[in-house]
Amino acid sequence: MNQNIVPQATSSLPVWLDYLSNIHSSAIDLGLERVQIVAGRADLCKPAPLVITVAGTNGKGSTCALIESILLEAGYTVGVYSSPHLIRYTERVRVNGKELTEEDHCRAFDFIEKHRQDVSLSYFEFGTLAALALLKQARLDVVVLEVGLGGRLDATNVVDHDISVITSLAIDHTDWLGDDIEQIGYEKAGIFRAGRPAICGQYQPPSSVAGYADEIGATLYQAGIQYDHSVSDGVWSWKNGAFELDQLPLPGLPLPNAATALMTLQCSGLEITDVQVVQGLKKAALPGRMQEINDSPLIILDVAHNPHSASYLAGQISRKYPERHIHIVIGMLHDKDIAGTVSALMPIAGHWYPASLQGPRAASAAEIKRHLPELSASETYSSPAEAFEAAMTHVFGDDVILVVGSFFTIGEVLDCWQKREES
Missing domain, CATH: 3.40.1190.10 (Mur-like, catalytic domain)
Incomplete structure (x- = not known):
């Protein structure tokens, strides 16, 4: 225009x-x-x-x-x-x-x-x-x-x-x-x-x-x-x-x-x-804040995007869902503390699905993966939606999918989930 x-x-x-x-x-x-x-x-x-x-x-x-x-x-x-x-x-x-x-x-x-x-x-x-x-x-x-x-x-x-x-x-x-x-x-x-x-x-x-x-x-x-x-x-x-x-x-x-x-x-x-x-x-409720959108598998969305919020989130997850395998879909902006945020989530993480966001402030999946343990993040994904779909194919039993890192990440996955439900 x-x-x-x-x-x-x-x-x-x-x-x-x-x-x-x-x-x-x-x-x-x-x-x-x-x-x-x-x-x-x-x-x-x-x-x-x-x-x-x-x-x-x-x-x-x-x-x-x-x-x-x-x-x-x-x-x-x-x-x-x-x-x-x-x-x-x-x-x-x-x-x-x-x-x-x-x-x-x-x-x-x-x-x-x-x-x-x-x-x-x-x-x-x-x-x-x-x-x-x-x-x-x-x-x-x-x-x-x-x-x-x-x-x-x-x-x-x-x-x-x-x-x-x-x-x-x-x-x-x-x-x-x-x-x-x-x-x-x-x-x-x-x-x-x-x-x-x-x-x-x-x-x-x-x-x-x-x-x-x-x-x-x-x-x-x-x-x-x-x-x-x-x-x-x-x-x-x-x-x-x-x-x-x-x-x-x-x-x-x-x-x-x-x-x-x-x-x-x-x-x-x-x-x-x-x-x-x-x-x-x-x-009181707010989308994207410890928001549970599905029970089996349990899918939780949270916009935690810095070490402070990620640490609080990790404490809540470990308290509510102890000993459950956590799959973390993460997409972040490059001007955030990626290393600190990942470190705060590490105690609860089972497997990571790093995703690239779009736009001038976006971090690439490869940039996020550099901060992850090698064996727990074998792939990178071009978008949060792609990472989420990959996580959905790997969950079983009492596993949990946790989507974090940015409003953009949560928004895309929430939109993906709503369209999946509608179809």
């Missing part, structure tokens, strides 16, 4: 997404100046009466989903913006738990195009502003925004949000954020707001997080200090000072993220009963 030809509100979603991919000089361009101009013109800086922004290395999507589930159970109208998507672009915006139509997104793109005028926007910036337009139009009680990259300079940070959340902190996105954990903490803490709640779910985070909160006068709630959680006999409890919730059901999403979600909701001042918390925890 000629990038000079501007789509219309009635143009198709693929046409719009192609346009968004070509109108800016780079896919990732951190900075707020251009986004702030367009957000101001379009009046998008306060899309709902209560806005919660969630940053972090891992656990952002799960925390957003847990907050969303409990709020919906409590009867509030809720919108969520998250990225990236697994299969459909429309996954990025949920209103009351449901995706909007492609036509809705196209109209929102047209709205932003009219307001941006001569301002150049990256794909992510354009999509974020369109999502804010959709959420504001829905007239919701609460909007939950997932930060894309970093925090301080991420497009979501133009919003006047009421509660800031950091889920976890680890070395990731080194090409843009560097490999200094203090600097990464500072970038994530850049979403904090003066005089407003700032929640950090990382135990013992870098000092830059508390330092920034003190510097601007944000009210910090730190995991392990202001709030905490514990597990016993298949249930868990959550505590904030003298206030405690116990006998809570274990959610299908990571427990530290559930604890952080509860702290966030307590800071919101919204009326939520204990029963609504319990029901929301039970119902």
Whole structure:
């Protein structure tokens, strides 16, 4: 498509997404100046009466989903913006738990195009502003925004949000954020707001997080200090000072993220009963996070793509499925810590199926294989779908297929599985 030809509100979603991919000089361009101009013109800086922004290395999507589930159970109208998507672009915006139509997104793109005028926007910036337009139009009680990259300079940070959340902190996105954990903490803490709640779910985070909160006068709630959680006999409890919730059901999403979600909701001042918390925890789910799509063989999808998330995943798998042979389908981006991620998964791995991804950031299967034990990864595969099909021919008995490494890997395998089921 000629990038000079501007789509219309009635143009198709693929046409719009192609346009968004070509109108800016780079896919990732951190900075707020251009986004702030367009957000101001379009009046998008306060899309709902209560806005919660969630940053972090891992656990952002799960925390957003847990907050969303409990709020919906409590009867509030809720919108969520998250990225990236697994299969459909429309996954990025949920209103009351449901995706909007492609036509809705196209109209929102047209709205932003009219307001941006001569301002150049990256794909992510354009999509974020369109999502804010959709959420504001829905007239919701609460909007939950997932930060894309970093925090301080991420497009979501133009919003006047009421509660800031950091889920976890680890070395990731080194090409843009560097490999200094203090600097990464500072970038994530850049979403904090003066005089407003700032929640950090990382135990013992870098000092830059508390330092920034003190510097601007944000009210910090730190995991392990202001709030905490514990597990016993298949249930868990959550505590904030003298206030405690116990006998809570274990959610299908990571427990530290559930604890952080509860702290966030307590800071919101919204009326939520204990029963609504319990029901929301039970119902919370998110595609690509310990997602089981088949029982025999057991197939698990998880977007773990760095050592921190892979280590957590390995612990969960070994706890839930001890002594079962694990076939790991893996595809990653070359700017991730492939060696560290593979090392974290090694204790549970039986056989590996390394797959090549597509695109400028993609790692080849051969690049991944260099980090694998020679006898446990005899082949390489041109795509996650091909690797998955190979794994399906090798499983038997109580074996498990675990698909990991990237949103792109999970999305392709999930799409492959759905098409297999439909046929």
